[in-house]
Every structure is written in structure tokens, then in C-alpha cells.
Amino acid sequence: xxxxxxxxxxxxxxxxxxxxxxxxxxxxxxxxxxxxxxxxxxxxxxxxxxxxxxxxxxxxxxxxxxxxxxxxxxxxxxxxxxxxxxxxxxxxxxxxxxxxxxxxxxxxxxxxxxxxxxxxxxxxxxxxxxxxxxxxxxxxxxxxxxxxxxxxxxxxxxxxxxxxxxxxxxxxxxxxxxxxxxxxxxxxxxxxxxxxxxxxxxxxxxxxxxxxxxxxxxxxxxxxxxxxxxxxxxxxxxxxxxxxxxxxxxxxxxxxxxxxxxxxxxxxxxxxxxxxxxxxxxxxxxxxxxxxxxxxxxxxxxxxxxxxxxxxxxxxxxxxxxxxxxxxxxxxxxxxxxxxxxxxxxxxxxxxxxxxxx
Amino acid sequence: xxxxxxxxxxxxxxxxxxxxxxxxxxxxxxxxxxxxxxxxxxxxxxxxxxxxxxxxxxxxxxxxxxxxxxxxxxxxxxxxxxxxxxxxxxxxxxxxxxxxxxxxxxxxxxxxxxxxxxxxxxxxxxxxxxxxxxxxxxxxxxxxxxxxxxxxxxxxxxxxxxxxxxxxxxxxxxxxxxxxxxxxxxxxxxxxxxxxxxxxxxxxxxxxxxxxxxxxxxxxxxxxxxxxxxxxxxxxxxxxxxxxxxxxxxxxxxxxxxxxxxxxxxxxxxxxxxxxxxxxxxxxxxxxxxxxxxxxxxxxxxxxxxxxxxxxxxxxxxxxxxxxxxxxxxxxxxxxxxxxxxxxxxxxxxxxxxxxxx
Ligand SMILES: CC(C)[C@H](C(=O)O)[C@@H](O)C(=O)O
Ligand SMILES: CC(C)[C@H](C(=O)O)[C@@H](O)C(=O)O
Numbered sequence: 001x002x003x004x005x006x007x008x009x010x011x012x013x014x015x016x017x018x019x020x021x022x023x024x025x026x027x028x029x030x031x032x033x034x035x036x037x038x039x040x041x042x043x044x045x046x047x048x049x050x051x052x053x054x055x056x057x058x059x060x061x062x063x064x065x066x067x068x069x070x071x072x073x074x075x076x077x078x079x080x081x082x083x084x085x086x087x088x089x090x091x092x093x094x095x096x097x098x099x100x101x102x103x104x105x106x107x108x109x110x111x112x113x114x115x116x117x118x119x120x121x122x123x124x125x126x127x128x129x130x131x132x133x134x135x136x137x138x139x140x141x142x143x144x145x146x147x148x149x150x151x152x153x154x155x156x157x158x159x160x161x162x163x164x165x166x167x168x169x170x171x172x173x174x175x176x177x178x179x180x181x182x183x184x185x186x187x188x189x190x191x192x193x194x195x196x197x198x199x200x201x202x203x204x205x206x207x208x209x210x211x212x213x214x215x216x217x218x219x220x221x222x223x224x225x226x227x228x229x230x231x232x233x234x235x236x237x238x239x240x241x242x243x244x245x246x247x248x249x250x251x252x253x254x255x256x257x258x259x260x261x262x263x264x265x266x267x268x269x270x271x272x273x274x275x276x277x278x279x280x281x282x283x284x285x286x287x288x289x290x291x292x293x294x295x296x297x298x299x300x301x302x303x304x305x306x307x308x309x310x311x312x313x314x315x316x317x318x319x320x321x322x323x324x325x326x327x328x329x330x331x332x333x334x335x336x337x338x339x340x341x342x343x344x345x346x347x348x349x350x351x352x353x354x355x356x357x358x
Numbered sequence: 359x360x361x362x363x364x365x366x367x368x369x370x371x372x373x374x375x376x377x378x379x380x381x382x383x384x385x386x387x388x389x390x391x392x393x394x395x396x397x398x399x400x401x402x403x404x405x406x407x408x409x410x411x412x413x414x415x416x417x418x419x420x421x422x423x424x425x426x427x428x429x430x431x432x433x434x435x436x437x438x439x440x441x442x443x444x445x446x447x448x449x450x451x452x453x454x455x456x457x458x459x460x461x462x463x464x465x466x467x468x469x470x471x472x473x474x475x476x477x478x479x480x481x482x483x484x485x486x487x488x489x490x491x492x493x494x495x496x497x498x499x500x501x502x503x504x505x506x507x508x509x510x511x512x513x514x515x516x517x518x519x520x521x522x523x524x525x526x527x528x529x530x531x532x533x534x535x536x537x538x539x540x541x542x543x544x545x546x547x548x549x550x551x552x553x554x555x556x557x558x559x560x561x562x563x564x565x566x567x568x569x570x571x572x573x574x575x576x577x578x579x580x581x582x583x584x585x586x587x588x589x590x591x592x593x594x595x596x597x598x599x600x601x602x603x604x605x606x607x608x609x610x611x612x613x614x615x616x617x618x619x620x621x622x623x624x625x626x627x628x629x630x631x632x633x634x635x636x637x638x639x640x641x642x643x644x645x646x647x648x649x650x651x652x653x654x655x656x657x658x659x660x661x662x663x664x665x666x667x668x669x670x671x672x673x674x675x676x677x678x679x680x681x682x683x684x685x686x687x688x689x690x691x692x693x694x695x696x697x698x699x700x701x702x703x704x705x706x707x708x709x710x711x712x713x714x715x716x
Contacts, residue, residue, distance in 0.1 A: 089553045119482055119590050141521060146556040155526030159560035162520050163499060168513030193604075195447045198504040202517035228586070228608045229615040232477050246551075249583045250608060257587040 002035040003311055006066040008059070010044040011088065012284025013294035013347075014072025020296035020351030021070060021303040027355050028307070028316050039066065043095070044074025044088040044284075054079075054091035060098045068310040069099070069277040070303060073284035093142065100271035102138040102169070103176050104248065105305075106281060107131070107265065108235075108255035113328040116339050117260035124234065129259055131238040132184060134177040135248025137269055139169045140199075142245045165199045165244065170206040176270070177242035178214045187239035189220045191227045191247055203244065224251070231255055256281055263295030263336045266302035268309055276310045278302040288335075292346035295334035297324055300354060323357035330357075360393040361669055364424040366417070368402040369446065370642025371652035371705075372430025378654035378709030379428060379661040385713050386665070386674050397424065401453065402432030402446040402642075412437075412449035418456050426668040427457070427635040428661060431642035454495050458629035460527070461534050462493040462606065463663075464639060465623065466593075466613035471686040474697050475618035482592065487617055489596040490542060492535040493606025495627055497527045498557075500603045523557045523602065528564040534628070535600035536572045542597050547578045549585045549601035549609065561602065582609070589613055614639055621653035621694040624660035626667055634668045636660040646693075650704035653692035655682055658712060681715035688715075 007022065009015035022038060029036050041059035048054045054074075063069045075088035084090060095101070110118055110129040118125050144162035151158055174190075181188045190207040192200035204221055211219040222230065224247045230237060231254055243251060256265050262282050269277045280298030288294060300320060308317035332353055333342040345353065365380065367373035380396060387394050399417035406412045412432075421427045433446035442448060453459070468476055468487040476483050502520035509516055532548075539546045548565040550558035562579055569577040580588065582605045588595060589612055601609060614623050620640050627635040638656030646652060658678060666675035690711050691700040703711065 084553075084559075087553070093554075119479055120477055121479060124477055142554055144518070148556065148560070151524065153524075153526075155524035156529075157560070158522050158524040159557040160502070160520055160522035161555045161557050162518055164516050164518035166509065166511075166513035166516040168511075171514075193607075195442075195445070196451075196500055197519045198506065199517040199519050201442075202506070202515070225607045225611040228612040232590070232612065232615045247608075249551075250586045250605075253583040254586040254590065254612065257590045 002037055003068070004037050004039070004066040006063045006069045007038050007040045008043045008069060008071040008074070009040065010072045010074040010284060011046055011076050012073055012286040012289040014074065014284055016290070016292070016294050016347050017280065017296040017299040018070065018072040020347060021299040023351055024300050024320060024354060025303050027358055028319065031358070032313070032316050034313070034316070043071070043091050045076050045079040047091065048079060048082070048086055048088070054086060054088050055094040060095065063095065063099055063277070068275060068306045070299075070306060071277060071279035072299060073280065073282065076284050076286040078286070095277065096137050096269060097143065099275070099277060100138070101269035101277055102136065103173055103270045104135040104137040105180070105268045105270065106133040106135065106252045106256070108133060108252070108259050109265070110259040111261055111264060111325070111328060113325075114261050114264070114337060117337055118258070119260050120232065120235070120258060126236055129235045131235065131255055132180055132240045133248060133252045133255055134173065134180060134240060134242040135252055136169065136173040136243070136245045139165055140245035163197070163199050163246065165203055167202065167206055170203050171210065173242060174207050174210040177240050178210055178217050181217045181240040182214070185239040186216055187218045187220065189222050189227070189238055189241045191222050191224050191241060191243035191251065193224050194221070195223060227251055228254060231258055252281075261337065263334065264297050264301065266298050266305050268302070268305045270309065274310045276306065278306040292348060293335050294347045295336050296347050296351055300324065300351070319358055320354070323354045326357045327353045360395055361426070362395050362397070362424045364420045364427045365396050365398045366401045366427060366429040366432070367398065368430045368432040368642065369404055369434050370431055370644040370647040372432065372642055374648070374650070374652050374705050375638065375654040375657040376428065376430040378705060379657040381709055382658050382678060382712060383661050385716055386677065389716070390671070390674050392671070392674070401429070401449050403434050403437040405449065406437060406440070406444055406446070412444060412446050413452040418453065421453065421457055421635070426633060426664045428657070428664060429635060429637035430657060431638065431640065434642050434644040436644070451500065453635060454627060455501065457633070457635060458496070459627035459635055460494065460496040461531055461628045462495040463538070463626045463628065464491040464493065464610045464614070465489070466491060466610070466617050467623070468617040469619055469622060469683070469686060472619050472622070472695060475695055476616070477618055478590065478593070478616060484594055487593045489593065489613055490538055490598045491606060491610040491613055492531065492538060492598060492600040493610055494527065494531040494601070494603045497523055498603035521555070521557050521604065523561055525560065525564055528561050529568065531600060532565050532568040535598050536568055536575050539575045539598040540572070544574055545576045545578065545597035547580050547585070547596055547599045549580050549582050549599060549605055551582050552579070553581060585609055586612060589616055610639070619695065621692065622655050622659065624656050624663050626660070626663045628667065632668045632670075634664065636664040650706060651693050652705045653694050654705050654709055658682065658709070677716055678712070681712045684715045685711045
């Protein structure tokens with residue numbers, strides 16, 4: 001069977017890390033007899049430079065026609081001065097909306113061999129961290145009405161953004177979280193601010209309704225301020241954490257920092273059906289771009305998530321993940337995760353090692 | 359001179375910790391020759407139980423007429439089932455609005471003698487943490503329009519909340535943050551989500567304008583997701599952190615957890631002039647209420663903040679703070695901060711020790 005994959009190398013270290021992930025995918029293809037057809041498109045700052053738009057129509061078209069998208073990273077200081085709609089971030093939001101990606105899955109996993117990288121005290125981390133954050137990605141304050149207005153007071157111009165959630169939007173992300181929990185430790189923590197926000201009260205009531213269809217899963221509610229504390233106090237209490245677009249943006253970054261392995265963490269953005277967009281959670285790191293210093297592991301693990309979720313190739317995904325674990329256990333490290341007694345390698349060499357370990 | 363202080367003991371451990379703070383204030387009064395007149399009022403769950411309202415008119419009146427308010431804690435599971443406007447949280451929001459408290463100051467300080475309580479690795483904490491979080495408290499999504507509506511689609515009912523900030527609102531909180539920075543390390547980090555939110559773009563542009571009046575202070579902008587990471591990665595980079603009501607709710611709780619000393623942290627809510635409301639950042643902890651187990655230090659330090667900020671009694675404030683430090687250095691601990699080799703004491707005894715140390 002042939003799988004059509006759109007590649008978005010993007011900006012900064014994006015192209016380097018995508019290159020390694022593609023080599024890994026090609027190795028999987030050869031070993032297991034699958035055909036992966038790649039189409040590379042421009043999105044982000046590089047697209048703006050080439051076409052004047054961060055998300056050209058043809059790029060979005062290619063993504064829409066493919067079975068899955070693999071993205072490196074977009075953005076960089078170079079484009080920070082542009083007006084909002086021309087900035088690389090606008091391309092990301094455009095992809096999410098244009099591809100119907102309403103769910104963002106971000107595993108926050110502490111790899112056994114990277115325990116020293118974890119900023120938390122070792123007694124808090126215990127036997128490791130394994131949280132699956134499910135962030136709503138197509139609604140809330142990111143996509144609500146926004147604008148400026150002047151009120152009849154002496155406070156000057158006002159800017160506003162509307163946080164809104166409908167029952168249907170909460171339903172689909174909630175169900176996805178409960179389905180994830182079924183495959184894991186059967187616990188869902190729904191994070192909201194129901195003591196203040198009306199949208200959170202709707203969110204919470206829908207979660208309670210969904211829970212009735214999943215008697216095997218325990219549902220817990222937590223206020224967002226408390227969640228920000230609990231992730232530090234006792235991250236091991238979480239299994240699946242489901243929340244809004246805005247709260248998910250904050251908490252998923254906090255959770256990844258807690259693992260201390262930002263260069264290692266993949267993510268998946270999903271819509272209806274099997275289609276998905278996969279990307280590392282790290283940024284484009286323009287300061288180290290082109291220097292063979294970037295850690296390609298997060299992108300390689302994103303490719304593994306793609307195989308598992310979009311293509312149902314569980315064994316192939318495991319093969320990649322186990323190869324990564326073996327290479328880390330072998331003591332090989334890119335600069336971002338280097339520690340005493342380990343062997344320093346570059347981007348390409350890390351790719352080689354993972355391919356050899358497969 | 360006589361100072362009029364309204365006391366809100368509130369719920370759970372509130373009354374116990376307020377009692378110790380009042381004893382400390384009376385000692386200060388005797389030593390330095392000040393007269394503190396206390397009036398105790400009902401706010402929170404206890405007020406609801408007694409009057410059917412969490413914030414009775416007379417209670418708010420008393421606060422409005424006083425020079426400062428000292429609050430223990432409000433809320434508890436007992437009242438969680440009530441409709442929003444009758445819940446203890448509504449009283450808090452009512453006090454903030456009714457007293458014009460637009461700024462919430464929350465120092466996140468790691469006390470030298472409590473280093474073991476910090477959940478971060480000791481190399482990250484280094485010589486300690488001292489961040490002053492300035493949270494906007496009377497605007498944003500907390501007080502914006504909210505409601506329910508049905509759209510013409512098949513997604514069902516929708517709930518919404520409006521995040522809005524005017525130039526005037528950002529000005530006053532921004533100036534307060536820059537003024538704080540002048541008395542500290544002269545750095546302000548303004549946290550927003552200007553790559554997505556229109557209200558954040560206005561927020562950022564006002565901060566940039568204010569900075570022109572404070573050439574001695576360095577202004578830095580940080581996205582909220584990054585701030586949630588940086589607080590863990592390198593908390594020592596922050597001096598004054600200023601942000602919106604919602605982001606401040608999340609980040610200030612994260613920052614206090616990072617210090618590992620929630621029972622130790624005071625807060626001040628300020629409006630125009632010298633008036634302020636002072637309270638510990640911890641909650642009402644109904645599970646340990648009335649058992650002489652609560653840590654009164656956060657409330658006692660809140661009283662010290664009150665002396666400094668509302669009454670300009672700097673020496674008196676220092677006297678209290680130094681007494682607390684001496685007692686901690688003496689190895690005395692309430693259960694929440696107990697560690698090996700320390701002496702366990704109860705709420706009242708901790709109060710005694712601090713009074714003796716003064
Ligand atoms: C770049 C930005 C718009 C984006 C977001 O806030 O969603 C990023 O922070 C992310 O989490 O993917
Ligand atoms: C109780 C709640 C409404 C309140 C808030 O969100 O402001 C609390 O979390 C706080 O930070 O004081």
C-alpha cells in the first residue's frame with residue numbers, strides 16, 4: 001500500500017530534522033514493504049519569503065490531499081515584525097483550521113535514560129512521567145471573534161477576544177480524550193475554570209455527560225490554576241489531561257518542560273477520520289539552524305505517531321520508538337540533552353544511529 | 359495614630375490563621391505605639407450559611423470604610439454545589455470589584471531555610487527565587503460579558519466569555535509593575551499571547567509606551583506558554599512579572615508551587631491610593647480546620663505587607679518578617695513544611711514563637 005505524506009520542513013532547524021525523519025521512514029518502508037510518497041511544500045517564514053504568504057494555497061491543497069502531514073518547525077525572529085496574518089504563526093492556525101484538526105495530542109513522557117534532564121527533584125518524578133495532554137485545537141479564544149472598540153468611559157480604546165465553546169466542540173474533543181484513556185490508565189482529568197467562566201461550565205457539563213458512556217474511565221475536574229500547580233507537585237497523578245485551546249497551550253508547554261526533554265517530544269493534531277498532522281513540540285531554533293546540532297528525535301517520534309495513528313502501523317511505530325530508546329540507552333546525545341559521560345553526536349549521526357538500531 | 363482594619367476570617371482554617379496574625383499585629387501595636395482597630399465581618403461560605411449571601415452588604419461596607427482588609431480564606435467543598443453567585447468565590451470577585459482592587463501582588467519567594475521543600479532540582483534554584491507577580495485583578499475574562507447562545511449550526515448551544523482590556527486598564531497595572539521594579543531589580547517581564555490575541559496586542563503596545571517613562575527598567579515580553587516553561591527552567595530570570603487576570607491566576611499559582619512554600623506566601627490586592635486587601639495565597643483547607651495544624655505564616659506575612667503598603671510602616675513590617683525568618687532558622691515547622699530534624703509545632707505555638715522572636 002502507498003501512503004501519501006506531505007512534508008513541511010519549514011524554517012530554522014525544521015529542514016534538518018525532517019530530513020532525518022524521512023530517512024527513518026524510508027528505512028521502515030524498505031524493511032516492512034510499504035511505499036511512502038513524499039511531497040514537500042512551503043509553509044511558514046520560508047513561504048512568506050518566496051510567495052508573500054505564510055500558507056500558500058498550493059501548500060494547503062497538498063496537505064488536504066495527503067494521508068498525513070509531517071511538519072518540522074515554522075517561525076523565527078526574522079518574521080516577528082510582520083503583521084499578524086503574514087506571520088508564520090498564522091500559517092499554523094490556518095493549517096489547523098483548513099485541515100479540521102480539532103485535537104492536539106501531546107504526550108509528556110520522561111524517558112528513563114534522561115532522568116537527569118528533569119528539572120524536578122527525583123523523589124517527585126519517581127518511576128517517571130507519562131501524561132497524555134489532549135488540547136482542543138480549533139476553537140476557543142484562538143478562533144473567536146476579536147477586535148477593537150471604544151467604550152463610553154475614560155479608559156480609552158479596548159481590545160477584545162471571545163472565548164467560546166459549543167456542546168459539539170466539547171463533545172468531540174471529550175470523546176477523543178476518553179477513547180485515549182481506555183488505551184491507557186483509564187483516568188481523564190478535565191481542566192477548566194468553571195468557578196469563573198461560563199464556557200468552562202458548559203465544558204464541564206459536557207464532560208460529565210460523556211463520562212456516562214465510559215463507566216470504566218474515572219473523570220476528575222480540576223481548575224486550571226490548580227492544574228498548573230499539580231503538574232509540578234505531583235505529575236504522576238495525571239493520565240489523560242483534556243482542556244481548551246488556550247489552557248492546553250499553557251499546560252502542555254509546562255508539562256513538556258517538566259519532563260526536561262523538549263527535544264524529544266512529538267505531537268499529533270487530528271481531525272475526523274485517520275488524517276493527522278505530526279510535528280515536534282520544539283520550535284525552529286534559528287540560532288542553531290544548519291549547524292548539525294538539532295535533536296531530530298522529536299520529529300522521528302512524530303513520524304512514529306503518524307505510522308501508528310494515521311496508518312495503523314503499530315509494529316512499525318514501535319520499531320522506531322524502540323530504536324530511539326536503544327540509542328539513548330547507548331549513551332548517545334545531541335547537544336540539547338548532553339550530560340556527563342555521554343557521547344555527543346550531531347543531527348545526521350543521531351539519524352544514522354537510530355536507523356542502525358532498527 | 360489609629361488604623362481601622364476589617365478582618366475577614368472566612369472559612370476552614372481562615373479563623374485560626376487570622377487569630378495569630380491579629381496577635382502579631384497587637385504586639386506590633388504595643389511595641390511601636392500604634393492603635394489597630396479591628397472589625398470582624400462575615401464573607402464566604404460562613405456568610406452564606408448565616409445570611410444566604412456570600413458577601414453581605416454590611417461586610418462590603420465595613421471593608422470600604424476601613425484602611426485595609428485582612429482576609430484568611432474563603433470557600434470549601436461544602437458550598438461547591440451552590441449556583442455561581444452564591445458561592446464563596448463570588449464573594450472574592452465581589453470584594454475585588456467593590457473595593458476597586460485592580461492589582462494583585464504575589465511575591466513568589468523561596469525562603470533559604472525551606473530549600474528542601476522546593477520541588478525543583480537544587481542547581482536550578484541556586485541562591486533562591488524572588489519573583490514579584492503583578493496580576494491584573496479587575497478586568498479581562500473574569501469580568502467580561504459572558505453568556506449562552508445558539509448558533510445556526512449543528513454544534514448545539516454555545517457558551518462564551520469575553521476577554522477585554524482597555525488602554526486605561528493596562529496603563530494602571532503596567533505603571534504599578536514598573537514602580538515595583540524600580541524598588542527591586544529593575545526588570546519587568548510582561549506576559550501575553552500577542553501572537554494570537556488582539557487584547558494581548560493592545561496590552562503589549564501599552565507596556566511599550568509605559569516603558570518609555572522608565573528608562574532605568576528593562577522591559578521584556580514573553581508569551582504565556584513560554585512563561586509557563588521558563589518559570590520551571592530558570593525562575594531566577596524573573597524580577598517583576600506582570601500579566602492579565604487569567605494568565606496571572608495560572609502563572610502565580612505555578613510560581614508559588616515552584617517555591618514549595620505555599621503556606622508561607624502572602625499577597626496584596628491594591629487599588630487607587632493606599633487601601634489594600636491582604637491575604638495568604640493558600641486556600642481554606644477544610645480538612646485540617648480547627649485542629650491547630652494550619653500554618654499561620656502566610657497570613658502573618660500578609661499582615662506585614664499591609665503595614666508596609668497601606669500604612670507605610672516599613673520598620674514594623676520588617677520586624678515581623680525578620681521574626682518569621684528567625685523562627686524558621688530555629689527549626690520550627692508546622693506540619694505542611696515539616697522536614698527531618700525540625701521541631702513540629704501547631705498554629706498557636708507558631709504564633710507564639712513569632713511574637714517571642716519580635
Ligand atoms: C505559535 C502559536 C500560535 C502556537 C499556539 O499557541 O498554538 C504554539 O504556541 C503552539 O502551541 O503550537
Ligand atoms: C477562587 C478564584 C475565583 C480565584 C481566582 O481565580 O481569582 C482564585 O483562584 C485566586 O487566584 O484568587
